[in-house]
Amino acid sequence: MSFDTDKQKTLKKMLSNDKSNKGSVDKPIQNLLDKINTLDDYYTTSSCSGRIILIKIPESGSKKDTNFLLRTHELANADELITLIHKLKELETVWLRQEPVILHVAARTLKDASKLLRLVRIIGFKRCGLFEVEKRFLMELVSTEKIDAIIAKDGEVLVSDKYIRVLVEEANKRLKRTWEKTKKLEKELSTIK
Secondary structure: OOHHHHHHHHHHHHHHOOOOOOOOOOHHHHHHHHHHHHOOOEEEEEEEOOEEEEEEEOOOOOHHHOEEEEEEOOOOOHHHHHHHHHHOOOOOEEEEEEEOOEEEEEEOOHHHHHHHHHHHHHHOOOEEEEEEOOOOEEEEEEOOOOEEEEEEEOOEEOOOHHHHHHHHHHHHHHHHHHHHHHHHHHHHHHHOO
16 A cells, blocks of 8 residues: 555544544644645644543552543643542552653655654654554654652552642653643644654
């Protein structure tokens, strides 16, 4: 299948059948995705603008059995989070995570992929690379802003409300930083020729 046919098919499928848990593109990166998808030599296959989550992980560690207690692609509210944590009955293991932007982008050629990878690294996307080359040149572009903090274990909240406020404040700062990088990338895409 040609690159252009695959691009058209993938973008059409994404518009009609978003398979993400949320069911739609994250607002903070919609313009960036639109910009990438208008370029002749690139298209996006999946994305996340970054998020803050509170998750309950079962003893098995099974991803499919993980329970999202809170998921936001916007800034988090510490008071809401604290209230939610104190309402939990069976805490098991609960984590607060702030995750950075992640983009999967296909490129027409290896040279095109290399151009984009150089650009995003300069902007500050430090965890990037090709992860598929047989069917197409598919890149994963990930920023580095991240927090993983255990909040509760074995039915006991391990941290104070004050610490949760500090975590949320820092998570919000990092989420803003990841959005600044996506805005910069959106602006700098015009330099790719």
